[in-house]
Amino acid sequence: MKLAFPTRRAVSRTLACDPLLAWDILSDYAAWPEWLPLVTQATERAREKNFALAEVELAPFPGRKVTIECAHAPGTRVLAKSTIGQDPEFILDWTVAPEGAGQCRVTVKCTWVHTPANVKAAMGAVDPNAWLNGLAAQVASYAADVNTGPTDPAILLEIHETESGLVCWYRGRKYAMTEAS
Amino acid sequence: MVKNTVIVKGDRAATYQILTDFSKYLEWYPECEKCAVISVNGTATDVDMVLGGMKVARMVLRYDCQPDAVTYNMVSSPDLKGFTGSYRISDNPDGTHTVAMEVELTASAPKFVTDRMMKSSLEKQAKQLQDRNARFAGAGGARPAAAAGAASSAAAPAAAATTGGTQPAVRAKRPRCLLRVRKTGEGVSIWYAGADYRKTP
Numbered sequence: 001m002k003l004a005f006p007t008r009r010a011v012s013r014t015l016a017c018d019p020l021l022a023w024d025i026l027s028d029y030a031a032w033p034e035w036l037p038l039v040t041q042a043t044e045r046a047r048e049k050n051f052a053l054a055e056v057e058l059a060p061f062p063g064r065k066v067t068i069e070c071a072h073a074p075g076t077r078v079l080a081k082s083t084i085g086q087d088p089e090f091i092l093d094w095t096v097a098p099e100g101a102g103q104c105r106v107t108v109k110c111t112w113v114h115t116p117a118n119v120k121a122a123m124g125a126v127d128p129n130a131w132l133n134g135l136a137a138q139v140a141s142y143a144a145d146v147n148t149g150p151t152d153p154a155i156l157l158e159i160h161e162t163e164s165g166l167v168c169w170y171r172g173r174k175y176a177m178t179e180a181s
Numbered sequence: 182m183v184k185n186t187v188i189v190k191g192d193r194a195a196t197y198q199i200l201t202d203f204s205k206y207l208e209w210y211p212e213c214e215k216c217a218v219i220s221v222n223g224t225a226t227d228v229d230m231v232l233g234g235m236k237v238a239r240m241v242l243r244y245d246c247q248p249d250a251v252t253y254n255m256v257s258s259p260d261l262k263g264f265t266g267s268y269r270i271s272d273n274p275d276g277t278h279t280v281a282m283e284v285e286l287t288a289s290a291p292k293f294v295t296d297r298m299m300k301s302s303l304e305k306q307a308k309q310l311q312d313r314n315a316r317f318a319g320a321g322g323a324r325p326a327a328a329a330g331a332a333s334s335a336a337a338p339a340a341a342a343t344t345g346g347t348q349p350a351v352r353a354k355r356p357r358c359l360l361r362v363r364k365t366g367e368g369v370s371i372w373y374a375g376a377d378y379r380k381t382p
Contacts, residue, residue, distance in 0.1 A: 019223075020223060021355075023223075024355070035375075048198070049198060049201055049202055050197070050198075050201060050246065051194065051198065071194070071248065073224055073246060073247055073248050074221065074223050074224045074246065075223030075224050076223070076224055076247070077247075077248060079248070134375075136375065137374060137375020137376060138375065140375045141357040141358050141359065141374065141375060142355055142356075142357045142358075143358070144357075144358040144361070146356040146358075150361070152363070154363050154364045154365070155361060155362070155363045155364075156362045156363065156364055156369070157360070157361065157362040158358055158360070158361045158362075159358070159359045159360040159361075160356050160357060160358050160359065161354070161356065161357055161359050162354070162356040163354050163356070166359075167356075
């Protein structure tokens with residue numbers, strides 16, 4: 001008999017961004033390591049319409065690949081769960097709802113099945129508050145407009161990542177940066 | 182409003198994928214002669230659709246795709262006065278799932294005529310959903326949805342993608358700020374990856 005303790009936690013937060021931006025970040029599974037402290041590596045293996053299959057490595061279990069199935073309802077929900085038989089077993093259910101002008105409410109419901117083998121490692125890592133902190137930080141990085149540059153004269157320097165490379169705003173002037181090596 | 186329900190034995194994710202893959206409606210929707218996606222905005226997808234049958238009906242429908250329901254409303258049509266409906270998917274305790282379909286067609290023809298047409302259409306759609314789901318599962322197109330009872334019944338179906346599925350497209354990157362240096366009264370503040378670091382002389 002397998003000893004398992006499912007735990008469920010739900011945390012919500014209001015973020016200062018368009019719901020679509022939050023959803024875009026949440027459904028970009030390959031970029032999860034950039035902001036989600038739980039995930040250190042992620043590769044999107046397949047994607048079709050509202051479904052995706054990704055492989056992730058979790059912070060508490062370095063070197064162990066976990067396959068996750070993801071379903072996303074555009075703009076409103078992202079649900080990711082480890083496939084059957086994986087250790088750890090978990091479901092991350094993200095919902096995004098508009099909340100006033102330029103704001104949205106993001107809720108993450110985490111179901112995590114603790115087992116004697118993973119409970120110690122996972123205990124500190126299953127922290128939905130930290131995940132929302134990461135998401136808020138990621139959202140903030142998209143707030144600035146690379147085309148107009150900083151509007152606050154106190155900002156001396158801003159470096160943006162764009163499709164065509166790095167762009168720098170320095171003292172009100174825009175520069176395209178090129179790779180030196 | 183004409184209604185029909187069908188119990189589908191196959192995978193719920195496959196059914197959802199069939200219902201939301203508008204480009205393939207031609208393959209299973211009985212009277213569909215054209216179905217082209219015009220635009221996608223959040224959960225809403227506008228679709229240019231032509232239905233055949235007794236009379237050709239051209240229309241633009243707006244589909245709203247939620248994890249457990251796909252609803253649609255007519256945006257415009259030169260041939261119809263109204264066309265609304267939905268597909269609602271719910272899990273059954275025996276592992277099957279039910280698709281509840283309903284549709285309301287308003288046209289210049291008498292209601293008993295349009296209702297009869299829609300009733301026939303829903304019956305054919307029900308059969309097609311069952312058959313297509315079975316073929317989909319047989320071809321390895323979808324994976325089992327439930328994870329040891331952990332997923333809620335309202336949860337979206339699990340990923341249909343498999344190792345043989347569609348390769349992920351490269352996502353267009355939104356421009357984003359990586360680093361910002363701001364002059365403050367005491368020195369400078371450096372913003373990096375969402376956190377502020379203060380530097381004083």
